[in-house]
Ligand SMILES: CC(=O)N[C@H]1[C@@H](OP(=O)(O)OP(=O)(O)OC[C@H]2O[C@@H](n3ccc(=O)[nH]c3=O)[C@H](O)[C@@H]2O)O[C@H](CO)[C@H](O)[C@@H]1O
């Protein structure tokens with residue numbers, strides 16, 4: 770509900786950096802379509818509000834995105850687009866992001882784990898959860914905030930993740946990093962055909978390691994407690 774405050778900057782910077790020269794539909798899941806800022810977008814681009822229900826906990830809102838995406842895939846995305854790019858809204862674009870990211874199935878390395886070894890990945894380690902990944906498996910730790918692919922591939926991904934989340938829910942289990950944990954599980958057994966570097970999802974304005982030449986999409990610092998409660 771409160772996250773509508775991020776939309777203006779998200780959309781304005783996307784109009785400067787995201788898929789310039791291509792057709793883009795911005796599908797915005799919100800319980801407050803009337804609060805979406807009125808922004809003029811370039812030709813061939815469109816802002817499309819999609820009403821969803823609210824949930825009391827931020828964790829559930831974040832996780833339910835798998836269900837929302839899957840639902841609207843069948844309802845309309847399948848008729849309207851070839852590729853989907855699914856991202857967090859508390860972000861801004863700050864350098865070129867174009868068709869180089871498109872692939873059957875695209876994942877993004879989480880900026881906190883690009884240099885980490887497998888044992889440090891924060892995969893779900895409790896075997897009671899559907900998101901469980903055994904210690905000797907997994908290639909990368911992927912971010913929940915940036916994935917995509919063709920319509921059929923994202924359909925399969927979101928269906929599988931949502932079903933796994935519901936199985937957990939029936940056991941009163943919630944994976945350690947919500948749908949990010951389920952996404953990581955999915956990618957162990959359905960390898961992405963393209964993996965984006967942390968240039969495509971960075972977490973800090975200030976910190977720039979020497980090897981990072983560009984920051985294309987950056988998280989906005991937020992007071993998590995105030996935003997989420
Ligand atoms: C950059 C990145 O990889 N972020 C992931 C990270 O958390 P973050 O700390 O980035 O999570 P977050 O607070 O941004 O929530 C994820 C997203 O859910 C949406 N939202 C959330 C709460 C709300 O009240 N309203 C709303 O619209 C919104 O699009 C938001 O960007 O871990 C989460 C699960 O724990 C998700 O996997 C996020 O994708």
Ligand SMILES: [Mn+2]
Nearest residue numbers: 857858859914
């Ligand atoms: Mn976020």
